[in-house]
Amino acid sequence: MCSILTDEEEDDTFIKPGFELVTPRNTYMVGQLLGVGGFGDVFQVSCKDKDGQTVDYALKVEKQKENRHSKLKMEIAILKACNDCNHFTKIVDRGKRDELGGYFFIIMELVGKTIGDMAKKHPNGVFSFVTALGVGSQCLEGIESLHKHEYIHRDIKPANFAIGLPPKQHIVYVLDFGIARKFTNFKNEVKTPRQRVAFKGTLRFCALACHQGVELGRKDDCESILYLILSVLVVGGLPWDVENRHDVWRIKEECRREKRSELFRGIRRAKELHLFMDYIDSLAYQDQVDYDFLYKILALSCTEVGADINDPYEWESMEDVKKRKKKTNCKKKEGKKISKKGKI
Numbered sequence: 001m002c003s004i005l006t007d008e009e010e011d012d013t014f015i016k017p018g019f020e021l022v023t024p025r026n027t028y029m030v031g032q033l034l035g036v037g038g039f040g041d042v043f044q045v046s047c048k049d050k051d052g053q054t055v056d057y058a059l060k061v062e063k064q065k066e067n068r069h070s071k072l073k074m075e076i077a078i079l080k081a082c083n084d085c086n087h088f089t090k091i092v093d094r095g096k097r098d099e100l101g102g103y104f105f106i107i108m109e110l111v112g113k114t115i116g117d118m119a120k121k122h123p124n125g126v127f128s129f130v131t132a133l134g135v136g137s138q139c140l141e142g143i144e145s146l147h148k149h150e151y152i153h154r155d156i157k158p159a160n161f162a163i164g165l166p167p168k169q170h171i172v173y174v175l176d177f178g179i180a181r182k183f184t185n186f187k188n189e190v191k192t193p194r195q196r197v198a199f200k201g202t203l204r205f206c207a208l209a210c211h212q213g214v215e216l217g218r219k220d221d222c223e224s225i226l227y228l229i230l231s232v233l234v235v236g237g238l239p240w241d242v243e244n245r246h247d248v249w250r251i252k253e254e255c256r257r258e259k260r261s262e263l264f265r266g267i268r269r270a271k272e273l274h275l276f277m278d279y280i281d282s283l284a285y286q287d288q289v290d291y292d293f294l295y296k297i298l299a300l301s302c303t304e305v306g307a308d309i310n311d312p313y314e315w316e317s318m319e320d321v322k323k324r325k326k327k328t329n330c331k332k333k334e335g336k337k338i339s340k341k342g343k344i
């Protein structure tokens, strides 16, 4: 994975390529800078495994700051909690160092390009119908797992999901838990919603609740997944490609009513995606989401166009597919019919 960084971004980083990070577990040689995030930098690193083979990982570092909670601690807590799900990178090392003014770090599985970068490489910046829905369905699987562990993501967008490196090009990974939030209290009940909530997230992909300044719940992550799918499926993207927050909010609302067809314009099959939106819009903050219903909607859209949601993605070769068939641990989803009531 490689993203181009400006000179200023390069200068901001306190760890540089060539730095050697020595931990009780291993010695990691810092390589290319992969990304500069809101609170940390991400580098490719390499080390020797126990057989002397060179292996590559991703290193995420966060400068220790007084009077500020470490966001990396939240990231570690989430990656540990979701360790059983194949949509999360595995942590191989982590800790805190005193050198260079003090910093926290995690060494984790290295993944490939983000969904956003992948889409940009395709004609018109979009995926095929089946790839877009297949990827979207996997994003939902990752988010379902996050919700199962009682966190909401709150920043779902194509830049926060990535494709695995070979042989894992059919797996979508959830990245960046910088503004994730635990939605349950110490009694494991859904927290009482706050009266007023400051805007957090990404304007283009955030749910209506975020514009309204109310507490976000599990359904709001799912609303953002629908926007993510449409952004990599509809030529020209989402209809609210404007800067002003109020205009974005207004257009999102209009897309529930008179501008509804604009949101789904030009796609091969929109009926089920309308159902997706209606279902999400029918839920309230504290509601549980019927994820299986949403998987079935996505799978059914694919069967209706004569395909299967588990079909190879556009970047997979036949060779990759043969290997994947041998050892897949992705959920098997089938495109069954959906009844009028919206229940399967």
Ligand SMILES: Nc1ncnc2c1ncn2[C@@H]1O[C@H](COP(=O)(O)OP(=O)(O)OP(=O)(O)O)[C@@H](O)[C@H]1O
Binding pocket: 001, 003, 034, 035, 036, 037, 038, 039, 040, 041, 042, 058, 089, 108, 109, 110, 111, 112, 114, 159, 160, 175, 176, 177, 178
């Ligand atoms: N495990 C990984 N393997 C490869 N690249 C990664 C990995 N994790 C993150 N990246 C890259 O680094 C970039 C920044 O990572 P991430 O979004 O997690 O950081 P952040 O500090 O939380 O960013 P943000 O400002 O978006 O909150 C990602 O967009 C991605 O390109």
